[in-house]
Amino acid sequence: MRYLDWLPPEATQITLVLFLAFLIGLEREERKAGGDHYAFGGVRTYPLIGLIGYVVAALANGDWAPVGLGFAVVAAFLLMSYWHKLGASGYSGVTSEMSGLATYLIGVLVCRELYWLATALTVAGLLLLEFKSRLESLARRIDPADILTFTQFLLLAAVILPLLPDEAIGRFQINPFKTWLVVVAVSAVSYGSYLLQRLHQGRDGLLLAALAGGAYSSTVTTVVMARRSAEAGSPRLYSGAILMASGVMYLRLMAFLALFNFALLQRLWPAFSALAALALLGGWLWSRSGRDGAAAGTAYQPKNPLELGAAVLFALLFIAMLVATRLAAQYLGAAGVYALAAVMGVSDVDPFIMGITQSTPALTPLPVAGSAILIAAAANNAAKGAYARALGSRETGGQSLAGLLLLAALGLLPLLWAL
Structure with missing residues (x-):
């Protein structure tokens, strides 16, 4: 110029x-x-x-x-x-x-x-x-509880995380920074699904709640929806939503693997992608085939997933699973890791799978870790089917059990090939 x-x-x-x-x-x-x-x-x-x-x-x-x-x-x-x-x-x-x-x-x-x-x-x-x-x-629409929830997330991610040392400590080589980073990652997914449910609750949001709940915890979502189905008259809608929540679980696990162990993601993404697509598409088609409007707007009220006590508990569970996985791999071999995967899949797969990502490939070979993750996810699907059958209406429970058992069986098929 x-x-x-x-x-x-x-x-x-x-x-x-x-x-x-x-x-x-x-x-x-x-x-x-x-x-x-x-x-x-x-x-x-x-x-x-x-x-x-x-x-x-x-x-x-x-x-x-x-x-x-x-x-x-x-x-x-x-x-x-x-x-x-x-x-x-x-x-x-x-x-x-x-x-x-x-x-x-x-x-x-x-x-x-x-x-x-x-x-x-x-x-x-x-x-x-x-x-x-x-x-x-x-500002008038925001609940004071939402501000507290966001503050808790900032405390986890921006205050506590930078203070932790990024180095392995002790016999089991526990890295405090990476351990809390796992907590932050899981909390971020949980917080995102929580916000989505808060924004869309009461707007014909059952299927949306299933998707958001699956990103947080498909087990919790299954239990809540099974209980609600006992009071509703749309068994296909609820059983389809429960199946879709389990499909989102595979997407959530792929996101965690991409962050913490890309080598495991490379081995598991074809199987996880196929299982997620099958569960999401199958659950949606099944829910559409039986929609009668009776359950419109019956999405459950989301609860704050970022209680500090829950974050500390997850960190302790993660450390426990990391130690258990390393001990199983060291003293019991692959069979011990597989048995631990099947047992832990009954409750919540996240701490176990996050522990696997940190012990591979140093102590747990990549093929063993991939198989263990498939077993844990399949066991979790079977357990969710049992929960739905026990807590839901007769029709919803039966349909959910059948769908989740089929998904669990399909999730074990990749074990027939060497991962």
Whole structure:
């Protein structure tokens, strides 16, 4: 842009300050024109504040004390405006005053040649100002429990995880960082399914609840839906949903293998993909064949999956499974690992499979680990069929048991070939 070379660089900076501050002032002016409550400033005041920030930063010559003093002076004028607003209208919002302080900082940032940061601050401020009604509506819809749940997830992922050492410790070579990383990964999947169920509950969401619940725990989903089927009149709808939840289980396991042991994923993805597709498509077709509308909107109320006690319990179970798998592989060989897989599949496969990912291939050969995972998943499907038969209605339980036993048998077929 040689045609601008004759301009001093300060002219370009001042133009940018005026443009960004004018955008904020224009938005505030529109609020006043729209009959909004008392609003400080407009298309002239905000550009002036931006220029003040720019000039103070230029005269400070790298010293932050004058910039801070200028910020305090502008804040004092804005405080006077806020007092006047309280006395005149009783309206206590401080959005306009905070926008004025942000505009001062925009001028300072431009003077320090932090153009991207100044532009990003302006855009973020405009979005927050323009989306006022939508954001306030969202805040009214959010349950306080959801905020606590998100805070717990941040505690697990952003506070605890970085503090743990990333090195193997002890005889069993337990890595605290990788152990908690597994907890965070499982919690992230659980939290995602929890949010999906919260957003869509009561909207003909039984099949959606099955998909989201399968991403969290297909065992829990099976138990809950089996109990609900005892009060409903749609056995095919419920049994199909239970089968679909087990199909999502295979997708969840593939995601975990991709994160923690890609070599195992390479061995198991063809079988897992086929089983997931069969369960999802078969469950959907079966549920559609018997839909009579009786169970529309009967999705269960999701519970918070991120209780800190549950996270600590999962970490302990993971460590226990890791130790048990390594002991079985060391002293009992492949047969011991397979027996452990069958036993653990009766309850929850995640701790066992996550333990397998960490012990392979150092202590557990890849073929043995792949076979053990198939056995655990098949045993889990058979156990879920038994739970559905015991807890559900007669028809729902029988159909679920048949479908899950068939899925378990198909899941063992790959064992006929060397993995």
